[in-house]
Amino acid sequence: MVIILVPGPSVLFAIGRALVLGTRAALISVFGNALGVGLQILIVALGLGVLIQQSPDLFFVIKVAGALMIGYLGLKAIWQRKRLDASNASVSPSGKKVLSESIVVGITNAKTLVFFIAALPSFVDPLNGNPSAQMLVLGALFLIIGVTSDSVYAIAAGKARHWLGGSEKRLANFRAIGGLALTLLGLYMLLDAVL
Numbered sequence: 001m002v003i004i005l006v007p008g009p010s011v012l013f014a015i016g017r018a019l020v021l022g023t024r025a026a027l028i029s030v031f032g033n034a035l036g037v038g039l040q041i042l043i044v045a046l047g048l049g050v051l052i053q054q055s056p057d058l059f060f061v062i063k064v065a066g067a068l069m070i071g072y073l074g075l076k077a078i079w080q081r082k083r084l085d086a087s088n089a090s091v092s093p094s095g096k097k098v099l100s101e102s103i104v105v106g107i108t109n110a111k112t113l114v115f116f117i118a119a120l121p122s123f124v125d126p127l128n129g130n131p132s133a134q135m136l137v138l139g140a141l142f143l144i145i146g147v148t149s150d151s152v153y154a155i156a157a158g159k160a161r162h163w164l165g166g167s168e169k170r171l172a173n174f175r176a177i178g179g180l181a182l183t184l185l186g187l188y189m190l191l192d193a194v195l
Contacts, residue, residue: 019178023158036106071186077179
């Protein structure tokens with residue numbers, strides 16, 4: 001489970017969202033991402049992960065969809081960097097929108113899907129009961145550690161954004177940096193899927 005604490009795409013996603021949208025939206029993003037990853041765990045535990053693993057076309061679509069979603073969120077953040085105003089809730093995206101976008105990011109995270117398909121079954125002992133239940137328990141532990149870790153990064157980035165963003169120009173620049181980080185992450189994921 002130490003692998004969860006190593007910063008990866010989920011951490012960069014949380015930091016990027018904190019820089020773009022602030023701490024509250026970043027924490028919603030962390031929980032949305034966890035819900036999406038939780039769906040992956042459920043899929044793998046119920047045996048559907050093997051079907052995805054055996055269908056290169058479906059797996060490719062999942063990888064590309066995840067990359068495009070993160071890239072889209074990054075580009076959107078760059079385009080709207082000057083329009084977002086933390087004091088004007090009507091301009092900032094709703095919590096539901098942030099949550100739904102983050103669920104899509106979580107469920108299309110190909111790296112966690114590969115990890116679950118490869119790792120969860122190797123920690124299951126059929127002599128200790130239902131293998132699906134064991135994978136669900138291991139997945140729940142993964143999510144608890146992941147949400148805790150990603151939340152720390154999101155809060156820290158949100159505090160840095162708040163502290164450094166004393167002027168609208170600087171805040172727009174930080175939003176652009178967060179958007180750039182998300183865009184580059186999406187591009188990396190897309191290249192990883194295609195190459």
